[in-house]
Amino acid sequence: MRNNDSATTPRSIALGGGLAGLGVLVFSFSLPATVLALDGLDPYLIGIGRAAVAALLAAAALAAAVARPPSRRDVPGLLAVGLGVIFGFPVLSTLALDAGASAAHGGVVIGLLPAATAVFAALRVSERPSPSFWLGSATGALAITAFTVAEGGGTVTAADLLLVGALIAGGYGYAEGGRLARHMPGWQIISWALVLMAPITVPVTIALLAATPPVWTAEAAIGFGYVTAFSMYLGFFAWYAGMGRLGVAKAGQFQLAQPILTLVWSALLLGEHLTPATWVAAIAVVACVAWTQRARVRTAPPAAALRRPGVHQPTA
8 A cells, every 4th residue: 555655755755846846837837828828819719729739739649659548447537637627727717817817816816726636635536634734735825815815905806716716627637637647647647638628629629710710919829839738738747747756735735836936927928016915925835835745644545445354444
C-alpha cells in the first residue's frame, strides 16, 4: 500500500514540487491570455475552440508515442477530467472575463482553487489531509477571499459567480486527473481526455466559427494560441505529473501562488493596476504554501483491502 508520507523519496518530492510549480506557472498566464483572445473572438469559441485544437495536438502525440488506449475503468475518470478542465473551467472563466471581470480580479477568485481541489481529493482520491493542512489551506483561502472582497468593494457580481463555478469545475478535474496520475502518465491523461471530448468540441467549434466569425487581431491570435497549446495541453503534462508524485491535495496548494503570478502578468501584459493589498496577499500566500507543504497528508487504504482477512486496519 502506498503512503504519500513514507513511500516518496526526497528527490521524488522535490521533482514533484518542481513539476507542480511549472504547471502553476503555465496556468498563471491563462487569464491574461484569455483577455487578449477576447480582443477578437467570441467567449464560447475561446472556451471550447481551444479544446478542439488541442485535441488535434493530443491525437498526434498519442499516435507518435503509439500509446495504448485507456482501460475501461479509467474512461469515467478521463470524462470527469474533460468535464472539469476542458469544458467547465475554460468556458466559465472566459465568460466571467467577458462579463467584465479583470484578469487580476479573476486571478484572486480562482486562488480558491487549491481548497476546492483538496475537498475533491478527500472525496474522490481518499486523501486525508491533517487538521494542520486544512487550517493552512483555509487560512490561504480566507486571505484570498478578503483580498477579493476588498478589491471588489464588497460587491459580488455575476462574473464572480461564474468564477466560483470555474474554480469548482477546475478542482474536480484536477482531483480526478491526480487520481489517474497514480498509474497513468500525466501527458496521457489530458491527451485522452481531449480526444474523448473531441466528438463534442470539434463540431461545436465548427458551428461557432460559422455563427461568430473571429477577428484575428495579433492579440487574439497570441491569446488563443497560448490558451490552446499551453493552458489546455502542455501545462497539464507537468501539472498531473506533479500531482502523481505529491498527491492531489499537496500539489494543489502550489496554486496558492497562482493568483499573485496572474496579478503580476496582468500588470505587465495588460497594464492593470496593482494595489498595495496585492503584496500583502502575496506574503500571506507564500506563508500558507510553506505551512501546507509541511503538513502530513494520509492516503486511506482501499475499502477492499480493509475487508481482506489478516489486513490490519490503521487508526487515525
